[in-house]
Amino acid sequence: GEDVEQSLFLSVREGDSSVINCTYTDSSSTYLYWYKQEPGAGLQLLTYIFSNMDMKQDQRLTVLLNKKDKHLSLRIADTQTGDSAIYFCAERKAGGYQKVTFGIGTKLQVIP
Amino acid sequence: EADIYQTPRYLVIGTGKKITLECSQTMGHDKMYWYQQDPGMELHLIHYSYGVNSTEKGDLSSESTVSRIRTEHFPLTLESARPSHTSQYLCASSEGVSPVGEKLFFGSGTQLSVL
Numbered sequence A: 001g002e003d004v005e006q007s008l009f010l011s012v013r014e015g016d017s018s019v020i021n022c023t024y025t026d027s028s029s030t031y032l033y034w035y036k037q038e039p040g041a042g043l044q045l046l047t048y049i050f051s052n053m054d055m056k057q058d059q060r061l062t063v064l065l066n067k068k069d070k071h072l073s074l075r076i077a078d079t080q081t082g083d084s085a086i087y088f089c090a091e092r093k094a095g096g097y098q099k100v101t102f103g104i105g106t107k108l109q110v111i112p
Numbered sequence B: 001e002a003d004i005y006q007t008p009r010y011l012v013i014g015t016g017k018k019i020t021l022e023c024s025q026t027m028g029h030d031k032m033y034w035y036q037q038d039p040g041m042e043l044h045l046i047h048y049s050y051g052v053n054s055t056e057k058g059d060l061s062s063e064s065t066v067s068r069i070r071t072e073h074f075p076l077t078l079e080s081a082r083p084s085h086t087s088q089y090l091c092a093s094s095e096g097v098s099p100v101g102e103k104l105f106f107g108s109g110t111q112l113s114v115l
Helices: none
Strands: A004-006 A009-013 A018-024 A029-037 A043-050 A055-058 A061-066 A071-076 A085-093 A106-111 B004-007 B010-013 B019-025 B031-037 B044-051 B054-057 B076-078 B087-094 B110-114
Touching: A004 A085, A009 A018, A018 A029, A018 A085, A018 A106, A029 A061, A043 A055, A043 A061, A043 A071, A071 A085, B004 B087, B010 B019, B019 B031, B019 B087, B019 B110
Parallel strands: A009 A106, B010 B110
Antiparallel strands: A004 A018, A018 A071, A029 A043, A029 A085, A055 A061, A061 A071, A085 A106, B004 B019, B019 B076, B031 B044, B031 B087, B044 B054, B087 B110
16 A cells, blocks of 8 residues: 655754654655645645655755665754744655655744 | 645635635646645545546545636535535646656645534
8 A cells, every 4th residue: 555654743943953754655656755834835845856766965955765664754954943844755656647645744843 | 936726715614515615727737636634644635637627536535526627727616515524625736747756736725614
């Protein structure tokens, strides 16, 4: 089946690093995503990684993929109050008619 | 900047009423989706469409119905709302498969409360 699991809540101090974790069960997942949802807004694609990659870095964001353990993480360096949001892990298999499956979302609270 | 719009933003109605949640996108995307989001729960896909006159039910059973008469418009209708329909409804669209697999653009959502 397709399951994406995340913890519900993470609290960090401003300036620290945040690490949000995700596990997925479908080993055929080809694309893995992190979406961000700010209060009162829809989800926005933050970053993504292909299943044949181990790591992707984009400014303050680092995505790590352990395909053997089906574990995905998002690290936010120098976390700011503006990073407070809900972060959704998502996966998709290859193919034109595959759907994106989302986790429950991790609420990140940044304490000033 | 996503050009996908949902109205109303909030809706409080009584049991038994018929309601339509509107979703429009100006990006010319063929694929459109409706997700249901409850606090602490994953987003559940309830309907999707791959183009005009194409609609499919999603992973989560829903008593709602959808239509896709125009590319840009994908309304969701509940014929008789019940308190169990209280939830956040998110509309999304995508241009299809791209180098990143599929990039979804989301609207801001409609928070529905049925009393």
